[in-house]
Amino acid sequence: MQVAIVLFERFTALDAVGPYEVLSRIPDAEVVFTSTRTGPVRNDVGSLALTATATLADVPHPDVIVVPGGPGQTDHMTGGPIPQWLRAADRTSTWTTSVCTGSLILAAAGLLTGRRATTHWLAMDQLAPLGALPAEERVVTDGKYVTAAGVSAGIDMALELTSRIVDATVAQAVQLGIEYDPRPPFAAGSPHAAPPEVVAVVQAYRNFILTGVH
């Protein structure tokens, strides 16, 4: 089984590495980081680079597609090689997935039209104008399309996906292997749970978080 994780400049690192850490532990999975060119691809903060080892042309038919989000997604909303590759690869994929604002790339490519999908809570209002049906859930599955909420939700998405690709025992073994027994020190992970002043702080940076521009 081949898993292709699509990288682009200014992606969010955990969006890609969360699912990677889960999916790469599926027996016989081959995970490939792919981009328009091979070599280091820099993240949104600018201090991390993951290596793309294959060009998009090198992986025409992955079984699983994972599209991370991050402010760099804004560069791939109106055409170009990534949406073009996604439309082609999606024709033969078993699963087409995204984390965070990666679903906006999928939606803009026309792949989520009329489908239930989720994204980062700050970007939820952008799904409907792109033809998707926004669903405020952590992981949303509609047919072969699986979308996750913001950043860290990719871990939950990948475990869910692993149980569907293989079975619940393998998914649980991977979860135990990465000791995913989360104990966040605060109950601030969603806008419904976080204190209003914390929500206000994050909302004040909305544009920067979503586009990288102040």
Add this chain to the structure above:
Amino acid sequence: MQVAIVLFERFTALDAVGPYEVLSRIPDAEVVFTSTRTGPVRNDVGSLALTATATLADVPHPDVIVVPGGPGQTDHMTGGPIPQWLRAADRTSTWTTSVCTGSLILAAAGLLTGRRATTHWLAMDQLAPLGALPAEERVVTDGKYVTAAGVSAGIDMALELTSRIVDATVAQAVQLGIEYDPRPPFAAGSPHAAPPEVVAVVQAYRNFILTGVH
């Protein structure tokens, strides 16, 4: 504030990227991936490479040290440039931290002697022989030493650390920014919670998980 994340061949990606995603969002934080040489450093699975942008000599006095784990840690338990750098950098660090079996590197370097510490559940029995006091908690703080349990626990550790470095509001804002409202599809993240047959599957791979050797 400078944060140095130490990379070595066959590290576990999420051990490094979980804390990175949190700590890099602290205002004015500079996070540097450092290793014995600059350039790509490959993970345990072999299909991911993160770029080290600084040599150990380039970052002699980080404020925060983060040591990830992964089977490659076995190469740094009996001396060499990484333990040597850790001992020196620890003299001036404000926080010295680890994720997963990274605590075994710290302990072997003599930095956890007589201190409470944790590690991946499969490696818990290796802490006491190295002089540390094993504590089965997700995040253990003893003075300036903060150790996290396996792989994904680095996210919880970094949020806890953020609240100590800055304050609870910033930690919560980062948590909300990365939408860390975990919803694992199974309750299998600890050996106490996982079904016995799942624990047995993972224990059968114990040596491979800890050393990379079957």
